[in-house]
Amino acid sequence: MSLIIVGSLALDTIEAPAGSVSEVPGGSSSYCSIAASYFTHPNIVGVVGNDFPESVLALFRDHQINLEGLVIEEGKTFRWGGRYAENFDDRTTLFTELNVFETFNPTLPDTYKDATHVLLANIHPGLQHHVLDQLETESFVVLDTMNLWIDTALDELLTLIKRVDMLVINDEEANMLTQERNYGKAARKLQAMGPDWVVIKKGQHGALLFHGEDVFSVPGLVLDEVKDPTGAGDTFVGALIGYLDQSKEHSFDNMKLAVVFGSVLASFCVQDFSVDGITYLEEADLEERYDKFVIMSQF
Ligand code: AMP
Numbered sequence: 001m002s003l004i005i006v007g008s009l010a011l012d013t014i015e016a017p018a019g020s021v022s023e024v025p026g027g028s029s030s031y032c033s034i035a036a037s038y039f040t041h042p043n044i045v046g047v048v049g050n051d052f053p054e055s056v057l058a059l060f061r062d063h064q065i066n067l068e069g070l071v072i073e074e075g076k077t078f079r080w081g082g083r084y085a086e087n088f089d090d091r092t093t094l095f096t097e098l099n100v101f102e103t104f105n106p107t108l109p110d111t112y113k114d115a116t117h118v119l120l121a122n123i124h125p126g127l128q129h130h131v132l133d134q135l136e137t138e139s140f141v142v143l144d145t146m147n148l149w150i151d152t153a154l155d156e157l158l159t160l161i162k163r164v165d166m167l168v169i170n171d172e173e174a175n176m177l178t179q180e181r182n183y184g185k186a187a188r189k190l191q192a193m194g195p196d197w198v199v200i201k202k203g204q205h206g207a208l209l210f211h212g213e214d215v216f217s218v219p220g221l222v223l224d225e226v227k228d229p230t231g232a233g234d235t236f237v238g239a240l241i242g243y244l245d246q247s248k249e250h251s252f253d254n255m256k257l258a259v260v261f262g263s264v265l266a267s268f269c270v271q272d273f274s275v276d277g278i279t280y281l282e283e284a285d286l287e288e289r290y291d292k293f294v295i296m297s298q299f
Pocket of ligand 1: 011012025027079123124231233234
């Protein structure tokens with residue numbers, strides 16, 4: 001098994017300046033796995049209720065996403081609602097209904113236990129620990145998290161950070177964990193917590209990759225229209241690990257490319273609601289966007 005992704009599968013309701021949508025596909029795993037599918041065949045572990053639309057499962061299958069680790073339970077799917085302010089920087093969570101997610105206990109099918117790459121997408125750190133406990137081989141583990149767990153499950157999160165190879169985190173979360181506003185100092189403190197690789201996402205301003213003394217900066221693409229930033233971070237980390245899984249190389253130069261492809265997919269994500277921006281991409285679309293990043297970074 002190559003890449004496994006463990007995270008949430010949700011029906012989201014989003015209010016943004018460009019419009020509103022309700023009960024659309026969401027959750028960290030949906031974004032991560034669709035983004036990763038442009039590079040490899042992801043295998044997901046998760047839970048949905050029996051109200052989860054068959055059309056979305058079909059969309060996952062179309063993207064060659066293996067659903068063997070997906071449990072469909074009697075009950076309602078996890079639901080989340082968010083509202084964006086005009087500047088997109090401020091997001092208010094309108095509601096979080098855990099439903100079947102409340103008792104979710106991720107169990108890896110036997111065929112998943114020798115994964116070479118593991119993405120612990122955003123779920124409770126206790127569940128993320130449980131996933132690592134089930135692995136039978138040395139895997140390259142990437143961890144994504146959110147401010148909620150820094151506030152409510154810090155001890156479990158800190159012991160988890162020790163166990164992973166790469167931590168992908170946004171600038172606010174990096175500041176919460178390290179009390180540092182300076183990116184370099186924050187990254188060094190995060191590296192000292194365990195992971196060899198640290199990525200700090202800066203939203204529309206791009207991302208920074210840290211490894212030892214090396215630093216790489218990928219710019220944010222300047223987009224004329226942003227409709228819905230939900231899941232951009234998940235899309236970024238999904239494409240990043242999908243690219244790593246395809247290339248199977250963990251050199252600094254290859255990690256740079258992984259971060260660029262993460263940014264390429266995230267730039268498509270924000271241009272439409274839900275997963276629509278990343279669902280129907282062609283290779284030529286990715287190449288064209290990749291070239292824009294190259295042009296923006298050259299001088
Ligand atoms: P992001 O924009 O990267 O914060 O990701 C948004 C996605 O995270 C939405 O599709 C939500 O369904 C999902 N989400 C929101 N809260 C949680 C949570 N507590 N645990 C797991 N997933 C969540």
